[in-house]
Amino acid sequence: MSTLLARVFDPSKEEWRKRAACREMEPDLFFPIGTTGPALIQIEESKRICAICEVRAECLEFALATNQESGVWGGTSEEERKILRKKWLAGRLDPAKIAELSVY
Numbered sequence: 001m002s003t004l005l006a007r008v009f010d011p012s013k014e015e016w017r018k019r020a021a022c023r024e025m026e027p028d029l030f031f032p033i034g035t036t037g038p039a040l041i042q043i044e045e046s047k048r049i050c051a052i053c054e055v056r057a058e059c060l061e062f063a064l065a066t067n068q069e070s071g072v073w074g075g076t077s078e079e080e081r082k083i084l085r086k087k088w089l090a091g092r093l094d095p096a097k098i099a100e101l102s103v104y
């Protein structure tokens with residue numbers, strides 16, 4: 001296992017999921033079909049929930065590390081994560097810093 005994956009899948013660090021603001025919500029909200037039309041409203045709604053989530057940085061780092069291509073993770077859309085992931089892989093992005101920013 002690579003160092004990156006070892007860090008991400010460390011069971012002691014998986015507890016962030018228990019504190020997720022979306023934990024009791026309908027998962028479909030965070031996985032809209034498409035990126036246009038009604039899906040845009042769904043994306044914005046899910047991002048509003050992410051904005052108040054205390055584990056946004058952990059969620060975003062998990063999504064970047066595991067290359068989650070679908071859905072909203074850590075307050076970012078699929079398209080936003082494609083850009084962020086390139087920077088993250090190059091070591092030019094700290095998920096904690098991104099989570100402090102309003103990306104929507």
Ligand code: SF4
Nearest residue numbers: 020022050053059074
């Ligand atoms: S940042 Fe958003 S998607 Fe991630 S755990 Fe929090 S509410 Fe869920």
